[in-house]
Amino acid sequence: MAYSELIKNFNRIRDYMREFYVYGFKSREEYTGKSARSYDDERRRLESWLGDYMHFRQTAEGKNVFISIDSRLSRHNPLFKAWKTKSFTDGDITLHFILFDILSDSESALNISEITGEIDRRLACFSEPRVFDESTLRKKLKEYVSQGLIVSEKKGKVMYYRRSEAAPSLNRDALDYFSEVLPCGVIGSYLLDKGEVRKSCFAFKHHYITGAMDSEVLYSVFTAIREKRSITMETVNRHKDRITENHVIPLKLMVSAQSGRQYLMAYTPRFNRITAFRTDNIISAGPDDVCESYDEFHRKFEEMLPHMWGVCTEKRPGRSLQHVEFTIRYSDEEKHIPGRLEREKRCGTVEHSDNNTSRFFADVYDAGELIPWIRSFICRITDIHFSDSALEERFKKDIEDMYALYGLGGEEQ
Amino acid sequence: MIFSEIYGAYYNTVAAIISEAVSHPVSNEDIRKIIEKHAFGESILTIPEAINAERWQLIKPDGTTPIEGKPTLPLSTLQKRWLKAVACDPRIKLFGDVNFDFPDVEPLFLPEDIIVFDKYSDGDNYEDGEYISNFRLITDAIKNRYPIKVITINRKGKSVCSVLIPDYLEYSEKDDKFRLIAPGHIINLGRIVKCKKSNKPFDIGRVRQSRKKTASVSFELSDERNALERVLLHFAHFEKSVERIGEDRYFVTIKYDNDDETEMLIRILSFGPMIKVTAPGCFIDLIKQRLLAQKSCGQ
Numbered sequence: 255m256a257y258s259e260l261i262k263n264f265n266r267i268r269d270y271m272r273e274f275y276v277y278g279f280k281s282r283e284e285y286t287g288k289s290a291r292s293y294d295d296e297r298r299r300l301e302s303w304l305g306d307y308m309h310f311r312q313t314a315e316g317k318n319v320f321i322s323i324d325s326r327l328s329r330h331n332p333l334f335k336a337w338k339t340k341s342f343t344d345g346d347i348t349l350h351f352i353l354f355d356i357l358s359d360s361e362s363a364l365n366i367s368e369i370t371g372e373i374d375r376r377l378a379c380f381s382e383p384r385v386f387d388e389s390t391l392r393k394k395l396k397e398y399v400s401q402g403l404i405v406s407e408k409k410g411k412v413m414y415y416r417r418s419e420a421a422p423s424l425n426r427d428a429l430d431y432f433s434e435v436l437p438c439g440v441i442g443s444y445l446l447d448k449g450e451v452r453k454s455c456f457a458f459k460h461h462y463i464t465g466a467m468d469s470e471v472l473y474s475v476f477t478a479i480r481e482k483r484s485i486t487m488e489t490v491n492r493h494k495d496r497i498t499e500n501h502v503i504p505l506k507l508m509v510s511a512q513s514g515r516q517y518l519m520a521y522t523p524r525f526n527r528i529t530a531f532r533t534d535n536i537i538s539a540g541p542d543d544v545c546e547s548y549d550e551f552h553r554k555f556e557e558m559l560p561h562m563w564g565v566c567t568e569k570r571p572g573r574s575l576q577h578v579e580f581t582i583r584y585s586d587e588e589k590h591i592p593g594r595l596e597r598e599k600r601c602g603t604v605e606h607s608d609n610n611t612s613r614f615f616a617d618v619y620d621a622g623e624l625i626p627w628i629r630s631f632i633c634r635i636t637d638i639h640f641s642d643s644a645l646e647e648r649f650k651k652d653i654e655d656m657y658a659l660y661g662l663g664g665e666e667q
Numbered sequence: 668m669i670f671s672e673i674y675g676a677y678y679n680t681v682a683a684i685i686s687e688a689v690s691h692p693v694s695n696e697d698i699r700k701i702i703e704k705h706a707f708g709e710s711i712l713t714i715p716e717a718i719n720a721e722r723w724q725l726i727k728p729d730g731t732t733p734i735e736g737k738p739t740l741p742l743s744t745l746q747k748r749w750l751k752a753v754a755c756d757p758r759i760k761l762f763g764d765v766n767f768d769f770p771d772v773e774p775l776f777l778p779e780d781i782i783v784f785d786k787y788s789d790g791d792n793y794e795d796g797e798y799i800s801n802f803r804l805i806t807d808a809i810k811n812r813y814p815i816k817v818i819t820i821n822r823k824g825k826s827v828c829s830v831l832i833p834d835y836l837e838y839s840e841k842d843d844k845f846r847l848i849a850p851g852h853i854i855n856l857g858r859i860v861k862c863k864k865s866n867k868p869f870d871i872g873r874v875r876q877s878r879k880k881t882a883s884v885s886f887e888l889s890d891e892r893n894a895l896e897r898v899l900l901h902f903a904h905f906e907k908s909v910e911r912i913g914e915d916r917y918f919v920t921i922k923y924d925n926d927d928e929t930e931m932l933i934r935i936l937s938f939g940p941m942i943k944v945t946a947p948g949c950f951i952d953l954i955k956q957r958l959l960a961q962k963s964c965g966q
Contacts, residue, residue, distance in 0.1 A: 259709045260677065264670045276899050279909040279917065302708040313910065324906040324922065326837075335676070335707070342672040344722040350678065351685060351725050355734045360741070376733040380724045401673070402744030402772075418741035424750070427806055428762040432753045435840060438775065441749040444674040448740075451704075455809045457848070459839040461904050470669045473745070476752075476776040507776075511786045511841040513901050564784060583964070597787040626937040633960035655940035657962065660955050 257295055259302050260341035265537060267336055268467045270296040271321070272534065274308075275333070275464060278320025281313065303335045325461040329454040331434060333466045334443040348384055349394055352376050354403075354417065363407065363414035366391060421448075430454035434461065437476070437507065437516075438469045462514025467534065474539040475504050475518055482548035485520075487539040489531060497537065500524075503545050505555050507533075508565050517565045521551040528555050530565035558619070560601050566620035577641040578624055579615035582634040586610070591634065598627065611636075621645055625652075632656075669745065680705040680714060682738040685725060689737055692730030748775040758793045761802045783840065790843025791857045801862040802836075805847055809833050814869035817847070818861040819854055829854070830865050853926075880925035885946040886935065890915040894941035901934070918945075932957070 261267055273280060274297075285293045297319055301308045304321060311318045323332055356372040357364065364372070366388055373391075377383035395415055398404040406415050424445060433442025434456070471487075478485045484503045491498065502520035505528065509516050517530040528551065545551075558567050561575055584591040592612045595604045602616035602624075616624070621640050628638070632653070640646040657663035672678055683701045687693050695715060702710050717723045726732050742750070751774040753759060754767035792798055808815045817829045831849040836856070838845050845856040888898055895917060899909065906922045923931050932953050935942055944951050 259707055259713060260675070276896075276903055277909065279911050298709075302710075305708050309908070311908065311910070315911070318910075320908065322906050322908065323904075325904040326924070329835075337670060338674060338676040338679075339707075340670050340672040340675050342675075342677070344717065346672065347678065347681060348724045350673065351681065351734055351738055354738060354740060355736060358736050376735075377724050379727055379733050380721050382721070384724050401671075402747065403673075403741055420739070421742045422766050424767070425762050425765045428753065428759065428765050428767075431758075431762075431838070432756065435838065436749075436753060436756065437781065438669065438749055440669060441746055442753070445742075445746060445750075447674070447679050455806045455835055457835050457837045459837050459846075460841040461839075462900075464900075464903060473669055473775065476780060479780050480773055480776065507781045509781060509783045511783050513785075513897070514903055515900060559782075562784070593789075597789040599788075600785070626939075629939050630933040630937045632936050633957035634964065635961060636964045652939040653961065657958055659940055659943045660951070660958060662955060662958050663962065 257298065258341060259299060260339050261299065262341050264336070264340075264470065266292075267296060267299065267339075270300065271333065271336060271467060272464065274300060274319055275321040275323070278309075278322070279318055281316030281318055283316055299339070300336075303339065304332055307332055323463065325463050326457060326459055329430070329457055330443065330446075331439065331463045331466050333463050334433075334440045336467070337440045337443075337469065338447075345384065345386065345390070346394075348377075349373075349386055349391070353394065353398070357404065357415060357417040360405075360417050360419050363405075363416035365412050365414050366395075369395075369415065424449075426452075427455055431456050434458055437465070437472045437509075440466055440469050460511065462511075464514055464534065465509075465516050468516060468536070471533055471536045471539050472507065472516075474541065475507070475533075475536075478539070478541050479504050479506075481541070482545055484542040484545045485539045486542055487531075488537040489535050490537055492535065500531075501542065502531075503548060503551055504539075505552055510564070519555060519565065519567075521554075527569070528558065528567050530567070561618050563600055563602075563616065563618045563620070564623040566618075566623055568619055575617040575619065576621035576645075577615070577617050578621040578628075578639070579613060580628055580631070580638040581607075581611060581613045581636050582631050583611050583636050584634055625649060673740070673743070676706045677710070677714065680710065681723065681725060684718075685732050685734050686737045688726055688730060688732035689734060693726065694730060697730075698726075742769075744772055747772045752776045760799055761793060763803060783843075786841055786843045791845060798856065798859075801856060801859050802845070804862055804864065805833050805836060805856070808864070809835060814865040814867070816861075816863055816865040817852075817854060817859055819858045820860055826860070830867065830869065832869065881922050882925045882928065883920055883922045883947075884931060884935070884944060884950050885918065885920040886942045886944045887912070888917040888919055889941050889943075890917065891941055894938060898938055898942065901938075928953075 282290065282293055307321050307323050309320050309322050352373050356369055370388065370391060373386055395404060399406050403418055404415050405418055406413055426446065426449060429442045429446050433439040433446065475485065484501060487500050487502065489498050489500055500522060502522050504518055504520045506519045507516060508519055508530065516533040518533055518536065519528060519530055521528050582591065592606055595612055595614055599614060601618065602614050605613045607613060621642055622645055638646070638649065640649065680702055683705050684693060684698055687697060698715055698718065699711060702714050706714065718726045725734060747769040750767040751769055751772060754765060755774050755777050757778065759765060804815060812832055814830055814832050817831065819827050821827050829852055831852050833847050833849045835848050836845050837848050847854040847856060888894060902921050908920050910918045912918045935944060936954070936957065944954055
């Protein structure tokens with residue numbers, strides 16, 4: 255098939271964008287899962303959509319392509335562009351504009367033969383006018399009815415169609431902001447596309463933009479959560495390159511503002527437990543039945559929250575929690591440090607022993623999740639204890655390894 | 668479906684072309700300019716050809732159109748559901764009357780469906796009346812470019828008054844705070860005590876332009892315990908480059924705002940021995956200072 259700038263299936267480009275944006279060190283030859291032509295086509299498409307953000311580097315292993323974006327500088331997520339690339343047929347686009355021109359207000363409804371007559375009248379000016387048969391027209395109208403753009407109503411035995419109510423004028427500041435901070439923000443971007451282009455009042459710091467690529471999956475997941483339905487989803491294990499089908503009951507979306515990862519928390523009947531699924535590993539999600547015991551699983555999850563530092567949950571009922579505690583010291587000039595502990599403590603507890611010493615402790619399902627955060631207090635940790643001795647040993651060994659890395663105690667690596 | 672051609676760049680481009688053509692014949696040059704504004708790098712190879720070959724029967728050879736009115740679309744169910752979810756967010760109060768309520772649909776999600784589990788707990792109070800009116804005045808001043816007088820309390824408890832024209836508001840989800848950015852000023856909205864329109868003449872020429880100083884840090888990364896993915900995702904929001912330099916070893920360079928050096932330092936420390944900073948020397952010294960201080964703690 256000839257190359258086209260537009261695509262039919264988003265999932266293919268989703269993988270490439272992730273690779274180019276997050277990693278960006280692989281050469282063409284390393285994209286082993288895909289054909290060389292497929293790689294060339296996807297790279298060319300991304301170049302066409304994201305132009306200025308695409309970069310190239312020549313290495314001994316070949317030419318590397320990567321996407322580099324300082325998300326603090328771009329007021330709108332550049333990755334939204336990928337969602338605006340769905341392919342269509344010549345008939346689709348012609349019919350779309352003519353149909354909405356014919357159904358120009360929400361007051362007047364027309365039936366199929368009246369619409370067909372209007373289409374033919376408008377297209378008569380072309381040398382070889384397109385002809386849309388009734389079945390094509392009905393199919394397209396049905397599609398727009400399901401999208402909420404057109405309303406159908408039966409009068410006697412005849413179906414009439416009219417356009418839905420006109421869109422109210424929308425607050426563009428709110429769209430600028432919420433399209434960047436809420437899930438499925440690309441929908442806000444679609445709405446912004448309809449108005450005049452102007453500079454947004456908002457910029458974003460610590461802004462992770464890759465979540466945008468999971469929007470379709472999240473739309474299905476949220477719909478299921480609101481309807482208390484179970485879903486069937488396909489997930490990929492990238493390490494094992496394996497795709498699995500899972501039947502789960504979706505409960506919450508958990509978002510990390512510090513790593514950009516998003517997780518679906520869901521009850522998995524097969525394992526009889528609530529677990530986290532990275533949304534970027536969910537390929538598709540489709541609705542199943544309404545779950546009778548939804549509220550029970552939801553309550554179970556809420557009960558777990560006071561012991562969740564991140565997304566790790568209770569592995570087995572009754573399994574004991576892991577305890578972690580550490581003490582830090584700070585000078586009189588470092589009064590922001592206890593403040594930092596307080597605002598970052600999450601489910602933990604902070605006690606201020608004196609003016610220069612504070613102690614943090616928590617009982618959690620997985621104390622390993624705290625380690626990166628505890629390391630950020632390096633230079634002031636006077637005491638640390640994990641109930642899991644292997645974890646404590648690893649923490650202390652890591653610190654020793656860091657000393658060695660910088661030639662401060664061990665043999666330099 | 669979110670991924671639909673009706674929201675696509677091509678449909679928007681064609682809508683813009685038709686909008687012109689309903690009032691006057693469009694030339695190839697007009698079409699080219701509209702494509703450049705609304706579509707992608709290579710769209711110029713596709714859209715004019717499809718129009719001129721009458722594959723898309725929307726523009727006649729003379730540049731007029733059989734379409735009678737400017738193209739518009741009602742809101743789709745998908746758009747209404749998302750807007751209704753936006754209307755449920757407590758931060759919506761910052762924006763005044765938004766008109767995002769649609770009785771015929773349910774919100775796509777509610778605030779309680781989402782937990783941002785690692786944001787800081789001392790975020791701004793978006794329900795506070797004073798905060799809301801300050802926010803609205805600042806966004807208005809940004810759009811209409813007029814000076815405002817801002818009074819804050821500094822760390823020593825003293826009142827500080829600044830007159831400025833705000834450039835933009837910067838939001839951090841991690842901090843859950845807005846900051847006002849203006850030439851020579853970065854002010855946390857939560858610290859603003861009073862904010863009002865300034866009627867005094869304001870000499871824009873005298874104001875220093877806020878140009879952020881960029882710094883960079885380079886490090887070697889060992890891909891142990893899934894560190895490659897964790898590190899690259901964690902630093903994904905920066906401009907960066909990554910090279911493989913050996914089996915499970917990578918060389919990463921990240922550009923960041925110089926003001927955020929301490930934050931960058933602790934973020935790098937959080938990855939422990941998986942990261943070894945190699946440049947610049949002053950950053951290595953900062954790491955060493957912290958490690959030496961830790962050694963003196965006896966742990």
